Amino acid sequence: MPPTRLFAIADDAPDGASHAQLAALAANLDAERFSLKSAILCASATESKIGHPERTGIPRITTPAPSPQSPAPVPRSTRWSIDPRAVWQLRRLVLEASPDVVLTIGEVAAVDGRLAAVLAGCKRIVACWPSVDFDFLGSIAHLDRWLMRHTSKFVLASDAERDAAIDHGWPPERLAVVPIAVAPLVMTLAREAAFRPLSIPPESPVIAVVSPWSPRHRVKEAIWGFDLLRAVRRDAHMIVAGEGPERADLEAFRDSQECQHAIHFVGPSALPDEWLAHAGVLWSLDPGPRVAYATWRAAASGVPVVAVDSPAHRAFIVPNATGLIVPGAVRP
Numbered sequence: 001m002p003p004t005r006l007f008a009i010a011d012d013a014p015d016g017a018s019h020a021q022l023a024a025l026a027a028n029l030d031a032e033r034f035s036l037k038s039a040i041l042c043a044s045a046t047e048s049k050i051g052h053p054e055r056t057g058i059p060r061i062t063t064p065a066p067s068p069q070s071p072a073p074v075p076r077s078t079r080w081s082i083d084p085r086a087v088w089q090l091r092r093l094v095l096e097a098s099p100d101v102v103l104t105i106g107e108v109a110a111v112d113g114r115l116a117a118v119l120a121g122c123k124r125i126v127a128c129w130p131s132v133d134f135d136f137l138g139s140i141a142h143l144d145r146w147l148m149r150h151t152s153k154f155v156l157a158s159d160a161e162r163d164a165a166i167d168h169g170w171p172p173e174r175l176a177v178v179p180i181a182v183a184p185l186v187m188t189l190a191r192e193a194a195f196r197p198l199s200i201p202p203e204s205p206v207i208a209v210v211s212p213w214s215p216r217h218r219v220k221e222a223i224w225g226f227d228l229l230r231a232v233r234r235d236a237h238m239i240v241a242g243e244g245p246e247r248a249d250l251e252a253f254r255d256s257q258e259c260q261h262a263i264h265f266v267g268p269s270a271l272p273d274e275w276l277a278h279a280g281v282l283w284s285l286d287p288g289p290r291v292a293y294a295t296w297r298a299a300a301s302g303v304p305v306v307a308v309d310s311p312a313h314r315a316f317i318v319p320n321a322t323g324l325i326v327p328g329a330v331r332p
Contacts, residue, residue, distance in 0.1 A: 001154075001159065003032065003033055003034050003035045004029070004033060004034050004035070004100045004101065005034075005035050005037075005097065005098065005099040005100045005101070006034055006035065006036045006037070006099055006100070006101050006102075006103055007037050007038065007093070007094055007097045007099035007101070007102050008025065008034075008036060008037075008038040008102075008103045008104075008105060008119075009021055009037075009038070009039050009040075009041065009090060009102065009104045009105070009109045009112075009113035009116075010022040010038065010039075010040055010041065010104075010105040010106055010107065010109055010114030011040075011041050011106030011107060012040045012041060012042040013033065013106045013229060017039065017106070017130035017180070017293035018105045018106030018107075018109065018130060018180075018290060019033050019109065019277075019297075020181065020183060020293070021105050021128065021130060021180065022040075022105055022116040022294075023040060024181040026038070031241055035162075037093075037097045037099070038046060039090060039093050039151055039193050041086060041090075041106075041112060043109050058243045059296050061330045062266075065325065068231075070247050074108060077277050079249055081124070082111055082112055082143070083112055083330065085114075086112050086116075087116045087119070088113050088116075090112060090113060090116030091117075091119045091120045092114075094110065094116055094117055094120035094122060095120045097327060100124060100208055100304060101124045101125070101126060102114075102117035102122045102123075102124070102125050103126045103127075103128060104117075104125070104126070104127045104128065105111045105128045105129075105130070106128075106181075107128070107129070107133055107136060108145075109148070110127045110129065111140065111143070111144075111147070111311055114127060114151060115143075115147065116146070116152045117150075124152050125150055125151050125152055126151070126152055126153045127151050127153070127154050127155070128149075128154075128155040128178075128297070129154075129155070129156060129157065130157055130180050130293060131157060131160075131161070131293075131311075131312040132156065132161055132164070132165065132311070132312075134164065134168055137168075137225045138168075140308075143176070146306065147169075148170070151174070152174065153174055153175075153176055154170060154174055154175050154176065155176050155177075155178050155313060156175060156176070156177055156178075157177070157179060157180040157226055157312070158176070158177060158179065158180075158311065158312070158314075158315030158316070159313060159315070160311040160312075160314040160315045161177075161179055161311040161315065162175050162177050164267070164311040169173075172223045180293075180296060182300045184276065184291075184298065184301050185273045185276055185277040185295070185297055185298070185300075185301040185303075186214070186273045186298060187273060187274055187277045188273075188274065189274045189330070192247075193274075194272075194274035194275060194278050195226070195237075195258075195275070195278065196215045198237070198264045198266075200237045200241065200264075201235065203235070204235045204236060205233055205235070205236070205237070205280045206237050206238070206239060206275075206278065206279045206280055207226060207229075207236065207238045207239070207279065207280065207282075207283060208238075208241065208276055208279040208282045208283070208285045209239065209240045209241065209242075209282075209284075209285065209301075210241050210242060210282065210283075210284055210285070210286070210294045211240070211241075211242050211283075211284070211285035211286045212242050212243065212244045212286055213240075213242045213243060213245065213246040213247050213250055214245060214246055215246060217285050217286055219242070219246065219250055219285065220250065220253055220294075222238075222240070222283060222285060223238075223240075223250070223253060223254055223257065223263060224258065226238045226262075226263065227258065227259050230259050230262070236262065237262045237263075237264065238262060238263050238264070239264045239266060239275055239279070239311050240263065240264065240265050240266070241266050241267060242290070243267040247265065250265065251265060275300055276294065276297070276298055276301075277303065279298075279303055280304075281299040281303070281304045281305070281306060281323075282294070282295060282304070282306070283305075283306050283307070283314065284305060284306070284307035284308065285308060293306055295313065295316075296316060299316050299317060299322050299323065300316075304322065304323045304324075305322065305323035305324075306323055306324045306326065307323065307324075307325055308325075308326055308327070309325050309327055313325055
């Protein structure tokens with residue numbers, strides 16, 4: 001029997017979750033049962049993380065970067081939140097590969113990739129999400145419902161996300177749960193060497209924060225909370241990892257605080273392994289998928305996580321054991 005032909009389409013988002021799943025799939029797939037071809041949807045502001053396309057042979061399709069103010073990518077089609085050029089290129093690649101199954105991994109791939117597969121006439125489409133942004137899918141409800149009719153299976157990372165999907169009207173009989181593959185943090189530097197570029201003393205406690213820098217996410221409140229915590233440890237430092245339109249405003253707010261020298265803004269949302277591994281705690285201010293992978297890796301490596309409530313976070317945080325879940329802190 002010939003191997004099943006798979007064509008995988010993955011996001012190359014800053015959080016690293018989707019491309020990590022594609023890399024794990026490629027490394028562990030049974031070559032006698034499956035043959036794999038793939039394509040990467042890469043935002044214009046993002047550098048590919050699965051090697052260099054010219055070296056790996058993996059097609060890389062550049063699509064407009066998501067807006068830091070909204071989960072919906074822009075300047076994609078304002079009505080449907082798609083990139084027609086990327087969809088057309090993906091359709092051509094799917095037709096060339098003639099796969100038995102198209103697998104999409106990630107938020108943008110679930111839209112552009114599934115649409116391309118349908119237009120190419122593929123009858124078996126599997127959509128996989130490391131973490132589902134239900135707000136984004138709600139913003140494209142008409143297109144999402146149409147794509148749902150053409151999707152054979154939905155693969156989610158946890159029972160909590162499956163329950164949330166059912167609450168949002170997804171067909172239970174087509175839902176499957178496969179835990180996300182999380183690579184452990186890699187530490188190649190001692191604590192002193194890791195934090196030296198930020199001038200953080202080796203004995204200082206460090207709080208790592210991951211969040212988009214947008215008005216919806218309470219980064220200012222995190223800075224205010226950190227200032228209060230310094231009443232207990234005056235030598236504490238905070239690293240804020242993210243990207244977005246509020247950086248100048250947030251830096252100005254930081255500079256107005258007494259603790260300005262102890263707050264460090266870095267980007268993008270994925271913290272370097274050494275900083276994350278040596279942090280005393282990770283604060284995750286975004287319930288969406290863009291920073292979820294960093295929190296998963298931190299929790300898997302024993303770093304306590306304090307995160308806003310979301311299905312993705314409930315899947316792996318054990319309250320008072322591996323961290324804390326706090327009520328939603330994202331403004332409407």
